[in-house]
Amino acid sequence: MDKPFVMLVDDETPFVETLLKRLEKRELNVLPTFSGQEAIEKLGKNRNIDVVVLDVKMPGLDGIETLKEMKKVNPLTEVIMLTGHATVETAIEGMKLGAFDYLMKPCDIEKLMQKVEEATGEKRAHEEKIREARVKEAMSKHGVA
Amino acid sequence: MYNGEKRRSSYLMLFIKNRIGTVLIFSVMPLILVSGIILYQFKASHYEKIHAHLGTLVKKHKQNIDSFLNEKLGDIHFIAEIYSFHELGNETFLKEKLETLQQAYGPVFVDLGVVNSHGVQVAYAGPFKLGKAVYSDADWFKEAMKREYVISDVFLGLRGLPHFIVAVRKSVNGDQWVLRATIDFAAFNDLVENIRIGETGFAFILNKEGDFQTKPLMDVIPEKGPYMDLLESDTKEEVQIVEKEDELSGNNIYVSAFLKNGDWLLVYQQKASDAFSAFTKALRVSVIIIILGSIGTIALAFVRFKNMAHHMEKAEHERRLMNEQIIETGKLAVVGELAAGVAHEINNPVAIMVEEAGWIEDLLEEEEFKESENIAEFRRALKQINTQGKRCKEITQKLLSFARKTDSKIQEVQINELIEEIITLSAQRAKFSNVTIGCQLQDGLPVIQGAHTELQQVLLNLINNALDAMEKGGGTIDIKTRLNKDHIVVEIADNGPGIASANLKRIFEPFFTTKPVGKGTGLGLSICYGIMKRLGGDIEVQSVIDKGTIFRINIPLKKYIGEKQDLIM
Numbered sequence: 001m002d003k004p005f006v007m008l009v010d011d012e013t014p015f016v017e018t019l020l021k022r023l024e025k026r027e028l029n030v031l032p033t034f035s036g037q038e039a040i041e042k043l044g045k046n047r048n049i050d051v052v053v054l055d056v057k058m059p060g061l062d063g064i065e066t067l068k069e070m071k072k073v074n075p076l077t078e079v080i081m082l083t084g085h086a087t088v089e090t091a092i093e094g095m096k097l098g099a100f101d102y103l104m105k106p107c108d109i110e111k112l113m114q115k116v117e118e119a120t121g122e123k124r125a126h127e128e129k130i131r132e133a134r135v136k137e138a139m140s141k142h143g144v145a
Numbered sequence: 146m147y148n149g150e151k152r153r154s155s156y157l158m159l160f161i162k163n164r165i166g167t168v169l170i171f172s173v174m175p176l177i178l179v180s181g182i183i184l185y186q187f188k189a190s191h192y193e194k195i196h197a198h199l200g201t202l203v204k205k206h207k208q209n210i211d212s213f214l215n216e217k218l219g220d221i222h223f224i225a226e227i228y229s230f231h232e233l234g235n236e237t238f239l240k241e242k243l244e245t246l247q248q249a250y251g252p253v254f255v256d257l258g259v260v261n262s263h264g265v266q267v268a269y270a271g272p273f274k275l276g277k278a279v280y281s282d283a284d285w286f287k288e289a290m291k292r293e294y295v296i297s298d299v300f301l302g303l304r305g306l307p308h309f310i311v312a313v314r315k316s317v318n319g320d321q322w323v324l325r326a327t328i329d330f331a332a333f334n335d336l337v338e339n340i341r342i343g344e345t346g347f348a349f350i351l352n353k354e355g356d357f358q359t360k361p362l363m364d365v366i367p368e369k370g371p372y373m374d375l376l377e378s379d380t381k382e383e384v385q386i387v388e389k390e391d392e393l394s395g396n397n398i399y400v401s402a403f404l405k406n407g408d409w410l411l412v413y414q415q416k417a418s419d420a421f422s423a424f425t426k427a428l429r430v431s432v433i434i435i436i437l438g439s440i441g442t443i444a445l446a447f448v449r450f451k452n453m454a455h456h457m458e459k460a461e462h463e464r465r466l467m468n469e470q471i472i473e474t475g476k477l478a479v480v481g482e483l484a485a486g487v488a489h490e491i492n493n494p495v496a497i498m499v500e501e502a503g504w505i506e507d508l509l510e511e512e513e514f515k516e517s518e519n520i521a522e523f524r525r526a527l528k529q530i531n532t533q534g535k536r537c538k539e540i541t542q543k544l545l546s547f548a549r550k551t552d553s554k555i556q557e558v559q560i561n562e563l564i565e566e567i568i569t570l571s572a573q574r575a576k577f578s579n580v581t582i583g584c585q586l587q588d589g590l591p592v593i594q595g596a597h598t599e600l601q602q603v604l605l606n607l608i609n610n611a612l613d614a615m616e617k618g619g620g621t622i623d624i625k626t627r628l629n630k631d632h633i634v635v636e637i638a639d640n641g642p643g644i645a646s647a648n649l650k651r652i653f654e655p656f657f658t659t660k661p662v663g664k665g666t667g668l669g670l671s672i673c674y675g676i677m678k679r680l681g682g683d684i685e686v687q688s689v690i691d692k693g694t695i696f697r698i699n700i701p702l703k704k705y706i707g708e709k710q711d712l713i714m
Binding site (some may be wrong): 012015018019021022025057061085104105106107109 | 191489492493496497498499500501503504508534535538541542
């Protein structure tokens with residue numbers, strides 16, 4: 001399996017920078033962004049992003065709004081909500097909108113790694129299914145099957 | 146506290162004093178005024194009546210005495226008229242006449258005598274041996290020589306006994322002679338002495354010189370008192386009435402009338418207090434009624450106002466208590482908001498710190514550091530940072546759950562089921578602490594509207610606190626539920642060490658804890674408080690040192706609807 005391509009979204013620059021270093025050390029491809037708007041733009045440009053680690057509480061576009069936009073840009077990309085908020089409600093709302101899971105801040109790096117890998121697996125499985133479906137379709141179109 | 150009590154009681158006294166003053170003015174004053182006016186009117190009319198009565202009395206007696214004297218004079222005059230000097234000069238004949246008079250009038254006539262123009266008694270009939278007595282120097286004789294009739298003043302005379310003389314002068318052939326009779330003093334005296342009214346009313350007669358003509362019943366000194374004024378007055382009125390202060394006997398009323406053509410003065414005197422005793426009685430009764438009435442009114446007012454003041458004080462106390470509660474709630478709300486803000490703001494830096502520590506940990510994995518002699522110490526320090534970071538997270542989470550809005554779903558909760566569930570949850574811990582948990586749950590309690598997780602949190606928190614308190618010595622926890630009107634009461638009682646009263650007041654304040662540093666956040670009970678208030682319920686605590694603590698939560702059956710619901714955040 002290819003290394004997961006992860007995008008970090010958080011307005012706290014030091015947090016993003018440190019997490020970036022730690023995840024890169026764990027041999028992930030990481031793309032840091034510092035606002036919801038920036039993240040949505042970058043997601044449009046990098047179609048191969050597997051997982052987005054998204055902070056819920058941000059100035060400007062907040063986590064939930066960003067999540068909605070992202071799902072429009074690239075529905076396949078999995079999103080892990082990162083919340084400093086004690087309210088589980090927001091995280092649950094996020095999951096209803098298609099987020100993969102949520103984690104509490106500050107989170108254990110190992111836990112995060114685990115979630116990222118699970119999410120990547122999920123996404124790639126999803127992509128695989130789509131590819132298979134397309135192959136089937138192409139084959140039926142050309143009368144192979 | 147003591148000062149407060151003192152101030153309150155003096156405030157109470159002031160209140161009562163003010164009100165009692167008003168009551169006095171508006172209830173007792175009219176009473177006094179009305180009684181006063183009535184009494185005044187009564188006094189005036191009573192005085193008038195008494196004066197009229199005494200006036201009539203004295204007038205009647207004056208007429209009596211006058212007619213008595215005139216009658217006696219008439220009798221003597223009659224004898225002198227029909228019998229001649231010679232007939233009467235015969236002592237036997239004179240004696241006969243005296244007997245006739247005594248038969249007709251009783252012993253009023255003491256004796257009879259015939260006196261010639263030289264004042265020598267030529268004939269005498271009576272019990273004394275007064276024959277040939279010489280009266281030429283006697284006042285009555287001199288008077289008789291001038292006037293035809295004489296009634297003398299009372300005098301002792303030759304016989305040394307008080308008496309008075311009735312004399313009639315006749316002239317026969319230019320020669321003058323006088324028939325005199327002695328009137329018994331006692332008989333006359335009785336006439337006057339019989340005038341007795343009340344206890345102090347009596348009468349007597351004075352002559353022009355102020356000498357007594359009758360024996361006064363009580364001590365009277367003619368020079369003192371108004372007697373001389375009365376004697377000298379030349380009023381046209383038949384009867385004079387005066388009232389005068391006397392240093393001996395107080396206020397006296399004097400009624401006088403002239404007798405015997407102005408020679409004598411009949412004086413009736415009585416102590417005013419005695420004369421007006423009916424008025425005095427009425428006055429006394431009304432004064433007693435006023436005093437009793439006033440005392441009654443004041444006493445009643447005092448009791449009523451004391452009650453009123455007591456009620457007011459109670460209301461004031463309740464109001465103050467409520468104010469305190471409102472302030473307390475407000476304080477908690479402000480603290481809650483502040484805490485929520487702090488929690489949010491703290492969480493991010495803590496996350497960064499923990500992340501940075503993690504990064505250092507990651508770097509330590511690299512070869513070059515592996516040989517460092519302090520590697521173990523680095524690891525320990527980083528682990529500590531991580532642990533403390535997690536502790537911060539826990540605190541901020543609790544703070545937020547204290548302050549957050551109701552995010553949990555409101556659903557129907559059967560409190561007894563919830564409690565049993567929680568007892569099961571706590572059973573393991575209780576076993577280790579050597580605590581037994583008992584419960585008396587009232588059957589058939591209605592379901593309540595609330596968030597399952599929140600109620601769970603409250604109950605769990607209270608049970609955990611009890612378990613913490615009894616961790617060392619063991620004990621029992623009793624959980625009771627019952628329905629009380631429109632709310633369910635849940636009591637969680639332990640028999641642990643209890644809570645000091647100083648701590649009891651602050652127990653629901655955020656961050657207030659008695660647990661050692663690092664053990665408790667001081668948020669548990671303030672979260673419970675927040676949850677119960679949002680539910681429209683209440684949480685209270687009672688504790689006795691060494692006896693135990695009871696937490697009581699009241700959960701309303703109807704969901705509380707009000708602005709306070711979103712009080713926090």
